[in-house]
Amino acid sequence: MSETATAPLLATRSLVKRFGSQVVLADVTLEVPRGRVLAIIGKSGTGKSVLLKCLAGVLPHDGGEVLFEGRPLGANAPEASGAESLAAFRRRCSYLFQGNALLDSLTAWENVALPLEQATLLPKAEIRLRVSEALHRLELETDATRYPSQMSGGMQKRLALARALVTRPEIVLFDEPTAGLDPLRRNAVFALIAHAQREFGFTAVVVTHDLPEALASCDHLALLDQGRIRFSGTPAEFAATPDPVVASFRDSPAALARDIAALRAGAALPADLG
Amino acid sequence: MLSALGQSSLRIVSEAGDLARFTVRGFYSAVGSRRLGRRLARSVYEQGVRCVPVILIVGLFTGLVLGLQAYHTLNRFGSSALLGPLVALTLIRELAPVLAALMLVGQAGSALTAELGIQRNSEQIDALETMGIDPFGFLVAPRLLAALIVFPIMTAFFALVGLIGGWLSACILLPLAGNVYWASIDNAVKGADVSECLVKALVFGALTIALCCHNGFNAHRRTGATGARAVSASTTRAVVFSSIGVLAADYLITSLLV
Amino acid sequence: MQPSPVKYTRLDLAVGTFVLAGLAALVFLAVKIGGGALVAVDTTTVRARFTNLGGLAPGASVLISGVAVGQVEKVELDERYAAVATLRVRRDLKLPADTFAAIRSSGLIGDKHIALSPGSEDILLQPGELITDTESAVDLESLISRFAFGGVKDKGDGK
Structure with missing residues (x-):
């Protein structure tokens, strides 16, 4: 297709996902610009992770399209090329799961080596080099023979990150990479993503709750609300838009301070909790 | 009532179809799966090596009891010389393949269902897919192939230990002559009996391990239970259906071969 | 590392x-x-004629002094309605021509088998040759009836 060169690397068009009668994604149209970091924010339970899984083809979608370089992707793509382009897509994409999804019967080293050994034809020496490089970058070289269950949550996260980056992907999908991390680690993860992104030039989609960090480190923001993209734009545009839903997100730290102050003054709890 | 019957039979038939497709895909995906040998070795270890003690113990006691019961029954007719053939044929044609399969389901099958269920729950299977690794080739194929290696071997162990058990109870604890026991076994057991035994072991192995893999692999598709409950429900179901499957398949094979 | x-x-x-x-x-x-x-195992066949097989079937063992040396391959009737069993036995046996064959059973309800007793002649049985010096199966019912009616000393059910 001629639009391949100009098309965004990854995009969705009117994406619909239902679980039974529950509509999670009603109509999501989103573009992931090439070489940029896109943060998807939104309240818990609005389907951010589901959107990411549909993007990665882990979950089949019920309507609309996922486009990779302008071509439909996924198991339910209309033409037979769907499966084939999904395979091509997966060679160029990594996914960082919220729960890390490390293989618990393999050591740290084996986990990182796994995608190279199983899905590429790299020679053994090259694999060894790349794995030790990836472990070194994430300061895990002394833990190569430990199993994921013997590691702390932060180490597991770093290990999953090492596994995601070892294939030198063009797209990395991050599903809440900072969930359960302390603030320092959280900053470190965002710094790491931004740093690795500069180094390798991959395109990243980050699903996150951490608005300040996302604003500081991402090129684009998309706000998912009630199954639709409520806002999409740069951090500067995010700061300026008058949209009330965006505003409520943007101002939530200030709102918290306000509520606490009010609570101390003896007022009732705000009604719109959650 | 009638529609419920129809629905459940429809469900059973489509589940059987799903299982068959799963099994074929599991075996087929072994083609081109990288470093399969190492995973196969691990599966043989888990299904085979780790289950040797239980197979030997159960086999020995089965033989002991068979020898004891058969001796007292046959002695009434003065035919205790037939004890060897009775023990050997019962063991080789029926008890060794069936009981070995049931023990392996209990020890290895349940474990692998739970393992796959947890891997499904913690998104490890999804992670394999996103890495471009076929989870069938990675997880299912080595276990299915291991079953084809392990089940005949375990059945042979079971049968041999059972024969020794029969000899212990009839010839050591009871006054049958040892050479009569072994010679009569040698005469009575034919090649066809041994091949029936091996056919059964292969069928039981493929059937039960496929059922266990299928249940664990699809733990997330279970309706009515999620998370840890889905894993436990899948494990229970895998063991129950495998046990029923072994006995039903045993009847079928016996009626076809004999 | x-x-x-x-x-x-x-x-x-x-x-x-x-x-x-x-x-x-x-x-x-x-x-x-x-x-x-x-x-x-290199095998050959010999045949043996009996008046009554008494339930001997193909697959039954052929023993010499209790040692298995072969199997009954098939059973058929000859032109005089006598039963002829074809025995497949090890070739290295070198059975003399005056070998004696008997149908025996192991235990009261045991399997029927053929017991061969090699004779002393120098001439050997050729492959496919017929053994005529045989003892047929003991017919339990006639044995019991003979016992009951007092003819037990007359053991002549032989050849």
């Missing part, structure tokens, strides 16, 4: 031992217990 290979060699060792022991068990089961289906 790299995973230690020790763990795998230990696993491989265990698996290898298991598979080898298993193969040995399988071969033992198939060859020793299952009656040598895998090893081709």
